Structures are given as structure tokens and as C-alpha cells.
Amino acid sequence: MKQKIKNIFVEGAIPPSKIAASIAHHQEKTKIGAHNIFLGQVRADQIEGKTVSAIEYSAQTEIANQVCHEIREATFSKYDLSCMHIYHSLGKVKAGEICFFVFVSSAHRKPVFDSLAELVNDIKEKLPIFGKEVFEDQSHQWKVNQ
Amino acid sequence: MKQKIKNIFVEGAIPPSKIAASIAHHQEKTKIGAHNIFLGQVRADQIEGKTVSAIEYSAQTEIANQVCHEIREATFSKYDLSCMHIYHSLGKVKAGEICFFVFVSSAHRKPVFDSLAELVNDIKEKLPIFGKEVFEDQSHQWKVNQ
């Protein structure tokens, strides 16, 4: 069965309650023994005396969702995972808030550790998402991933 | 400053709301850019026709907390982490519920990925915690880690 392409984007920050709800949702899946979650949080970086107060995300969402779908399928083929959930913010996310949520589950711990870092790196590298770092004085610069 | 030895044990399952509260608590720490969370969930394993309904955990808590403290200190020395939180259940945890919660945070993603798997493996290997797998018919067997 061909999987439907999912929309990974949510408007604004990802609240901790959404993460809790996602974890709770897996309690009926009693073949799962291990979950691994990555969360990206907006840093209040200090750059030349100015402090980042928020990041505004935009994206070419159609390509991003398609590429994410391909990454998802490749990861399911490569690792023995039960579940995989990926969410990324669009719009304004304030410093300290969560902008990126990747969640993998498996019967055992090895597949979740092996897959999660690869998944996060792939998503950051391959998805056309653009972060604008807004400073407290409302000036801005464009985020560059390391 | 010498760190106080923390008690990692909580009675019963770890509720998703506790995990959400722990995440939310980090939103004031605006130097953090990456969180990585491992959750152990009790599996309803099928063994010789019987199904695991719960695991009852016991521990030599004094040694477990001391050894965990040493693992924690060694991990902080080795990796550039901002925060580390470790919780493990005692008593009965039903299939589908969370029994183990390890949470690391850092400015960037590499230290959290590098440290979390090592931390989880060390804790499972070195802490005197004992799991009794209780079947639906109330018979039991002693859990063996792979």
C-alpha cells in the first residue's frame, strides 16, 4: 500500500501538551518497547550584541512534505520501526519554544537510536525550510544551519 | 561544587504529563537548542502462549542511585550537555505504560545524540534494578535484558 503524503507543518510553536498527547497515543501499541524523541528548541543566541527573540519559519511546503515522505519511507525500509512522527513549525516560534518534533518507536532500543539522528540530520539538510532570526529590536538575519 | 545524589525512582508508571511538564520546564533555558528523550515502555510480550500484562520493578535503590550519579557525572564530563534527567519506575507498570525516562539537552544536536544511547545502555547494564514480568494469569518470570 502506498502511504499518503503527510503534512508535517503546524502553525506556530509545538506545545509540550502535543508531545504528551502523542506519547499517550502509543500506550495502546503494546509491541513498542522503546521511544526516542528529538525536539528542536529556538535558542536566544547572542549575535553582535543583539539577542534572538524568535525565529519565523517559512517553507516550500509541497516539496518539503514530498522529500520528508521519501526520507520517511527510506527510514522505514532501513530500520525496524513501529512508528514515526515528524512535525515542524511554520510562522513565529519564540526563543525557548519547540519548533521541531521527531518521534520514533520500536520494540527495542537499537533501531530508535540508529534511526533518529539520521532522520533529524536528513530533514534539516534536505527540506526547503527557511528560518528568519528576529532580534529583540525587530531587526533580523537569515538562519544558517551548521 | 559536588552534586547531590538524586533519587531516580518514582512509584509506578511515568505519566506522559510528567514528560510534558519536564519539557515545559526547559523553555526558560534559552541556550538550549536540542533535546533528546528516551522512553522505555513495557511490552505485552507473548511467551509460550502467555502475554505479559505488567512488569513489577524492584531495586537496590541506594546502589542504583549512587551508580547513576557516577554515570551522570561521567556523561557531563564527556559531552557538552546543559541538562540531564533520569527517572525509573518502581513497583507495577502495566503493558503500554512508561517505566524509564532519560532526557538530555544541549545547545546543539550532536551532544544529545552521542550521549543519550550511551547513557541508556549504561543505566540498563549497571543499575541493580530487577523486573518481574507478570502474565495475564498472574504467573510470572524474571526479565532478562538483551
Add this chain to the structure above:
Amino acid sequence: MKIKVRYFGQIKEITGKSDEYLVEQFETVQSLKSFLKKRYPELNALNFKIAQDNKIDEDSSHLHGTLIDLLPPFSGG
């Protein structure tokens, strides 16, 4: 053939618009890139990718799309 060109992130800021229509003909992705770099010189300072009809394409590819996206460096996560 008229093509619609859309600008994202920092490129939208450079061009001052989110999209525009071009009536010029281009052989390859690279030739469209060169045309736009002349029109918007600030693009020369930036590495950007082009997508044709929602697929990211190589500079050497034949330009066939009617919907073209200019994508600045990715910085999600």
C-alpha cells in the same frame, strides 16, 4: 511559454516580491539562474537551488517547468 517564478525566504526579501511571471525563454536551469542574478545582483552572494514543478533540479537540467521556485539555503529544525 510563460513561467511563474516564486521567491522564498531571503530571496523573497532580495527580489521584493513573492512571485512574478517571465516570458523569456531559457535553455537550462543555469541560464534562468544567470538571468535572475543579473536582474537581482544580490543573488550572486547566495547559494540557491531551483525547483521545477515542485521538484528540485540540477543546474544543468533542461528548463521545462512552468512553476519555478528559488530556494535559499535550508535552515529548518
Add this chain to the structure above:
Amino acid sequence: MKIKVRYFGQIKEITGKSDEYLVEQFETVQSLKSFLKKRYPELNALNFKIAQDNKIDEDSSHLHGTLIDLLPPFSGG
């Protein structure tokens, strides 16, 4: 010197008690282990570790503790 011996997990099940006091003298951790394996033969089928005064110790160590814990295989997580 009287020592208190505590039993954990599966070992508590084998001995049928959570602790007991021993008045016998033991040179090493290993000699206490041998003594207990004779008293509780099911212990022979199990790998277990011994802690003295809340520190896990080698079989070859001198037995000096007054609080001894028998720890079956660890299975946390």
C-alpha cells in the same frame, strides 16, 4: 561479627525471605557465595553479584561488610 544479608528480585523468591542474619565467618565474597549456594541450591543456576555496605564487589574481595546484598541479573529499563 554478625552480618545482615539481603535478597533482591529473583533471589528473594529463591530464599523465601528478604533478609537474614549470618554469624558464620567468611574470608572472601566468594566463600560467602559458596556458603549460600549450599544453603539455597537454586542459586547455582543464577549469576549474581554481591554488594558490601552498598558497594558492588568482586568475588575475590575480602569480606568486610556488615550489610551484604545479593543482586540477581540487572533488568531495568
